[in-house]
Amino acid sequence: VEYDKAFSFKRTDPKAAITSQERGILSEMASGYYATRKYDLAARTWATLIDPAKENNLADYMQIGRAFYNGENYKSADSVFSAIIKRTPDYLPAYVYTARTYSRMDPDTKLGLAKPKFEKVLIVAGNDSLKNVSEMMEALTYLGFLNMENGNYTLAKEYYNRMINLDPQNKENKIRGYNGLGSLESKAAGQEKTLEGKLGFLAKSAEAYERILAIDPANAYAKSNLSWVRDYQASVKKGINPNEIKGVVTNSAGQPLAFASVKIKDTAAETLTNARGEYKFEIPQGSEILVFSAKGYISQEVAITKSRVYNAKLAQ
Template sequence: YAPAYRELGQVYWRAGRLEQSKTNFKKYLDLTEGNIPAKTKYINSLFYAGDYDEVVKNVEEVLAVDQSRGYMNRLAGYSYYEKDNPDYEKAFQYMEKLFKTVDKESIIQKDHHYLARILMKKNQNYPKMVDELTSLKNQLDKEKSRLSTATAANKPKFAASVDELTKKVGTLENGVAAANKELDRGFAEYNKAFNFKRTDPNAPLSSLERSILSEMASNFYTYRRYDSAAKTWAKLIDPAKENNLADYMQVGRAYYNGEKYKTADSLFSAVIKKSPDYLPAYVYTARTYSRMDPDTKLGLAKPKFEKLLSVASKDSVKNESEMMEAMRYLGYYNMENGNYSKAKDYYNRMINLNSQNKENKIAGYNGLGSLETKAAGQEKTLEGKLGYLAKSAEAYEKIIAIDPANASAKSNLNWIREYQVSVKKGINPNEIKGIVTDKAGKPIAYASVRVKDTAAENLTNAKGEYKFEIPQDSEFLIISAKGYKSQEVAITKLRVYNVKLEQ
């Protein structure tokens, strides 16, 4: 008696015994010789039992003989999303069919929610694509600079490279634009799901609505729409909840990543006011001020990292990573601002913080190596330079003793050795010189010769001559003068760069 199995299937479904529900609906289907209503109930039981492959198979069988049952696309779309090996493209196609084949009143809240999720997953490579696009654009800019200064013999090679990179950038830009369009639609579907049953915008949020908002905010964050993530997470904060520090931090971090630093700082400050010992707030406050002063010229982050170090030092074992972050910044800050003694203190503290932590020691010795190298560059006497370089070499040797495979330390040590040899010969390997003239060969006085993306700069004298020390690993010189077109020159192993400027 077929109806008995149907009723049993319903009873088991209500009781949450989904496998038994599926078994009885299958028996019902067999006894009714596969009629469509019976198959529909069976498909529902398959879905709730998590048998998604069978759902897809049976939906396709139904739609093959009865296209009018467009609502069946719903469970196929859901199932392609939920499968162990999901196929988000097919899930999207079924959901598209659902929205096109059923009337608006037949669309349920879950349809919007699933479509939003599917579009998010379908474009999960978006952050990687954006990073790759940024990298390619940087490569393209460098190749264009090289092309502009290349010799006639090398121009074809650089031109071909520029053309190839331009095509790659164009292709990737189209991909990013398409992904953005689908993500926009996905977030619109989240909003439809959220507002589906809301008639009063001021009504308390249901558990489902909170879940949708939380998921939506997380995806805003993942797909780098930080301002929207922050505003969405803010809607979930319950002011009446006593322990909501993590919620405020979540909103603050979103604003921080979205470069809304003042807003982020206000949230972190509010957390510190509520809980003066809450270390994550001090960490992000310091990072925020570091972002606002990236070249450390204003010193905005210095007191914030000092405060972070003070708070973290109350438990140096538990807060080791936070202390390391603070000391790394303070060491660098003091080194860049010429306070080598203070910088050295911080780097030595890093080395001694945890005798068992090799990474701490390597970071500290790296700092000492950089500091001594910088001091060598500023020292005027050859003897003084050699003294600093010996200390720098010692620091890198200690890194290699800890980590024999450390390529960076080996490279730095080799460079120091070459520097030592050059100094002994009375040659500074980082010093460049040249003459800046106009097209007719007339010297240009007070022309600026600057290392790109750094503060290293020198002005030519009355004879158009310049000579100064450039930072290690510098890539380009920017030569400019009033009334002349600026010129960018690639830095090679040469130490003399004579440049002619055009008006």
């Protein structure tokens, strides 16, 4: 009954002060909107309940900002979090949600919109890094990945090593850091021209995955990636490349898709197409499935046979 009253509620005088009864009904309305994923309505209803004169109302403002964030109204979310930061410059949750908001606006991290925001999170959270381990790890993960994707390997390594050393007792964080290093070194190996250089990067990649297995011997992801690295090492040592495949990725109209992903299923082995949709890829022995994907397109899986040419046409 009270729930029905809330959704049928209309104020007789919008300019009048909100009574305690009306406040209760509006609060019920906002909670109902939120529960039914009408986030924008929830945020705007909660906003009517804000008392600017009230002290310690940061939680109320954060509630509004998170509702806008969950409703993908990122501009409004950013405005709310910015207002909180302006009012309370050391309030870490607002910095974290600001960074998340900008990350959502750049889901492929192509523009790096969240970079300065997560860098600020590191500064604010760093005032007590052990207390704020979760926030520190979120920022380090984003910044490590962003720099790795942009080819800034030295800086990416610094972030991944900070993850490893942040809390010596936290095994999960160490594993995340070593996974980042392993992926980074294998990515660098794929871009290296000389066989000797490839082997150097692959040795470091293997070491990172071995460190994970020393912490967690049953870690399936590390086992799979270590196996892939070792196959890669064996291929390089032979001085041959028997597992190189190539092809072109296009859309349904036959137009090339640049920066499409070509990946071996359930491994870290991956490459991207060039501006002409072309790719050339060294795959580990025993690979079974190729996964083609691109933002805005339906992923496609292709069984690996004796062929060395695999073209893909992705539908939207």
